[in-house]
Amino acid sequence: MSLSTVRGTLSSLQSCREEIGMTMVLVTDVAIDLAESLGEETNPGIKEMEAMILECAKLDREINCFVDIVQQVTGEVTSQQPEAMFSLSATVKERFTERTALLSDAELQKHQKVVAFRDGIKNTLNQGNEETAENMEELDEDIAVTQTQVIFTCPLTQVDMVNPMKNKECNHHYDEGAILAMIKARHSQKKNCRCPVVGCGNTDVKQSDLIPDQILRRKIQSKKTSGNRT
Numbered sequence: 001m002s003l004s005t006v007r008g009t010l011s012s013l014q015s016c017r018e019e020i021g022m023t024m025v026l027v028t029d030v031a032i033d034l035a036e037s038l039g040e041e042t043n044p045g046i047k048e049m050e051a052m053i054l055e056c057a058k059l060d061r062e063i064n065c066f067v068d069i070v071q072q073v074t075g076e077v078t079s080q081q082p083e084a085m086f087s088l089s090a091t092v093k094e095r096f097t098e099r100t101a102l103l104s105d106a107e108l109q110k111h112q113k114v115v116a117f118r119d120g121i122k123n124t125l126n127q128g129n130e131e132t133a134e135n136m137e138e139l140d141e142d143i144a145v146t147q148t149q150v151i152f153t154c155p156l157t158q159v160d161m162v163n164p165m166k167n168k169e170c171n172h173h174y175d176e177g178a179i180l181a182m183i184k185a186r187h188s189q190k191k192n193c194r195c196p197v198v199g200c201g202n203t204d205v206k207q208s209d210l211i212p213d214q215i216l217r218r219k220i221q222s223k224k225t226s227g228n229r230t
Helices: 003-038 043-076 080-102 112-133 141-152 176-189 214-227
Strands: 162-165 171-173 210-212
Touching: 003 043, 003 112, 003 214, 043 080, 043 112, 112 162, 112 176, 112 210, 112 214, 141 214, 162 176, 162 214
Parallel strands: none
Antiparallel strands: 162 171, 162 210
């Protein structure tokens, strides 16, 4: 097995992870639609989709673990004799088995998209209850526009977010690509990433603190669709 073959396989696995991520987003969207129409969290359909999300999270974790181990092992091989390539497969298998044996299902509950799924369902049901319990007052058009800009606009790009991410520490939102690029740039300088929202005291934004906000993403898409129709 050559290193070029290994790199090609890793690239395919990374693409597979992206497909899994997209699947989880779609499943979450369907579950939110179901929660909106039925107004109950215990619906069997929603529970089945939650189980699907957990299975996807488990597969995503295993692929990520495998890719990490392969990268470690190939890095060691390149600094050794070429003969080490013959034991590459066995070494990867051994370390993967050891690593996965330490993993627990409880850790899956913290997976970014599992958290996003549950938050999406919870927020949808809470919004439905609020609208049922209260008579929502009509907002002045100018105020509504201002609030929409504040909610939908990324503080980094200053345009509507495509994939809004909520910071669970300070509750601010950013577009995924913009905030991840900022975190990477700051870390490359050996510095922490400060929340870009003016006045926020969060001086250390981490990728692990970011959760996809499916509800907000749907609202932004709805706004865009409505704008295209007018």
